[in-house]
Amino acid sequence: MNAIKKYFFVAWIAMRSNLAYFSEVSGRLIFLGVVLFIFLRLWQVTFGENGAKTLGGLTLAQMLWYLTVTEAIILSSPPVARLVDQDVRTGALSVQLTRPLYYPFFCLFTNLGERFLRFFLNLAVGSVIAYIFVGPINFRADGLALFLLSVPLAFTLDFSVNFLIGLGAFWLEDTAGLTLIYSRILMIFGGMLIPIELFPEWLQPAVKWLPFSSVVYGPAHLFVKPDLAEFALLLLRQTSALLVIGIAVYWVFQTAMRRVFVNGG
Amino acid sequence: MNAVELDQLKKTFQVKQGSGFKRSSKEIVAVDGISLTVPAGQSVAFIGPNGAGKSTTIKMLTGILRPSSGSASVLGFNPWDQRSKLAFQMGVVFGQRSQLWYHLPPRDTFELLAKVYELPPADYKIRRDMLIERFKLSSFLNTPVRKLSLGQRMRAEIAASLLHKPKLVFLDEPTIGLDVIARQELRDLICEWNRDEGVTVFLTSHDAGDIESVAERVIVINHGQVVLDGSVGEMRRDYLSAKLLTVAFHDRPASFDVNGAKIIERTDHSCKLELDTSVSPVSVVVPQIMQLGEVADITIEDPPLEDVIAHIYSSKHSPQQRY
Known part of the structure; x- marks a missing residue:
């Protein structure tokens, strides 16, 4: 019990610490406003050209709310891979290892603490902007609950991939390139720019089963169109992806711990 | 009871050299068969020039690194197999790396450490208040760490490492960058803690003053081997x-x-x-x-301790090639 409590406290402290970066946070919020405005214009034209009421099953208003959520998710991500990479390279990792904490969990909960703070801030501001642009859509309490339940797993999944990339610092000269590739794939196949329903038919099933869509598209789509069956499916996708990546993280971390610690100090 | 027992501890690293197809692997001996015993409650200075194998030895003692051969027992645990159990009884301060959260006041880090080390809330409060008083932290306990002076920060660092009543503390250059007064204060506190609580202190430092005022015993290592083991007085007498x-x-x-x-x-x-x-x-x-x-x-x-140490470092064993 104590063992679990300490990680939640880590998350709480990380959240508090993150409040110190207020200028960074507000900078991101302005960016969010600009991005949403561009999206609104873009989709207004797309809907207008087609003369369609819905695209991929979403109305214009739903589309903008969908994009608000995907942006809030993407923009809330702390630079996990970079931080882990730094810890490994500078030897700061050795300080962490002298404490009764499991380093991957310590990082996970630090990440979740920071990320939830950023995410809810983004979502709050994004919602105000979306509300001003297109007004409300049909929100249901149970729908929101499903959405909120899907977010922690999405964040954990995203964290695990980034953490894995960060551990690459034990073998690679630089992990920034990999981080960049992953973040772009997440944006495209995760469905940040367009919902997966608008992908080519033949591509959709594969994309939905890839872990990227479980991070971005899954929760965002639940937010605008809550559906219990879809939620169950998302949960299955998230947990199975997490299982695979979790095992990979465990294995890579074990291997990394046996590697040289000549770095620093 | 002995706090630390090392028997023929050895660590070698493989280092790659050259580039392209000419890359070859070379074995480097960082720690070359160190054996020593530290009784509980002793304060030991563990010194040596850069690259002597100090950090490697400390990393093995704290369980971060697994030795190539030899055995060690720290507080009765095998450090690399029982690292998490050992972690509860050991405190570590690295002068060059902070364990305090940079944007938060020291109080929050203390709170977190209490959870990390699973201290009962009542015990924690008593312990914390005592440390606050002894280390004179009350004036800046609620100030974010980024606004503290280095002297204040190091006092908080060391107090933080003592929160869980460790039986053994590793202090790695705790006085680095501190001014003369802050340095002396910190040394006094370490001595006091060693004396009153019987904490075993394992200190590494390049500062002769630290060694002289804190350590009862000095272990000098060079080229991965113990070249001298004795009291500060003996070191002066015998060596120079x-x-x-x-x-x-x-x-x-x-x-x-x-x-x-x-x-x-x-x-x-x-x-x-x-x-x-x-x-x-x-x-x-x-x-x-x-x-x-x-x-x-x-x-x-007597000549200054710095000269003695310099003499020890430069004599004995001709320097082999290092990386």
Whole structure:
């Protein structure tokens, strides 16, 4: 019990610490406003050209709310891979290892603490902007609950991939390139720019089963169109992806711990 | 009971050299069969030049690194197999790396550490308040760490590492970058804690003052081996038979030439001599000085500990090639 409590406290402290970066946070919020405005214009034209009421099953208003959520998710991500990479390279990792904490969990909960703070801030501001642009859509309490339940797993999944990339610092000269590739794939196949329903038919099933869509598209789509069956499916996708990546993280971390610690100090 | 027992501890690293197809692997011995015992409650300075194998040894003692061969027992645990159990009883301070959360006041880090080390809330409060008082933290306990002076920060760092009542603390250059007063305060606190709570202190430092005021015992390692193990006094006596003599005369002596002594400094009325007591003992040199003129003052001192350490580092074992 104590063992679990300490990680939640880590998350709480990380959240508090993150409040110190207020200028960074507000900078991101302005960016969010600009991005949403561009999206609104873009989709207004797309809907207008087609003369369609819905695209991929979403109305214009739903589309903008969908994009608000995907942006809030993407923009809330702390630079996990970079931080882990730094810890490994500078030897700061050795300080962490002298404490009764499991380093991957310590990082996970630090990440979740920071990320939830950023995410809810983004979502709050994004919602105000979306509300001003297109007004409300049909929100249901149970729908929101499903959405909120899907977010922690999405964040954990995203964290695990980034953490894995960060551990690459034990073998690679630089992990920034990999981080960049992953973040772009997440944006495209995760469905940040367009919902997966608008992908080519033949591509959709594969994309939905890839872990990227479980991070971005899954929760965002639940937010605008809550559906219990879809939620169950998302949960299955998230947990199975997490299982695979979790095992990979465990294995890579074990291997990394046996590697040289000549770095620093 | 012994806090630390090392038996033939050895660590080698494979280092890749060259580039492209010419890459070859080379084995480097970082720690070359160290055996030593530290009884509980002792304060030990573990010193050596850069690259001597200090950090590697400490990393093995804290369980971060697995040795290539040999065995170790720290507080009765095998550090690399029982790292998490050992972690509860051990405190670590790295002078160059902070464990305090940079944007939060020290109080929050203390709170977090209490959870991390699973301290019962009541015990934690008593312990924390005691540390606050002893380390004089109350004036900046609620100030974010980024706004603290280095001296304040290091006091908080060390207090944080003592929160869970560790039986053994590793202090890695705790006084680095501190001013003279802050340094002295910190040394006093470490001594006090070692004496009153019986904490075993394992100190590494390049500062001779730290070693002199904190450590009962000095272990010098170089090229991965223990080259000296003894008290600070013994180290001075055995290792350097040199003495420094400062002599002042009432009148101007004709010369300062004394057999077996080297003149380091001279003015009209005084001089500073260095002698090797194994060749010319003090009892032989001093009568000679007395005959040079009427002596006003004479002091005989040991050379500064820095010189002793420098001497130890540079002698023994010809330096092998390092990376």
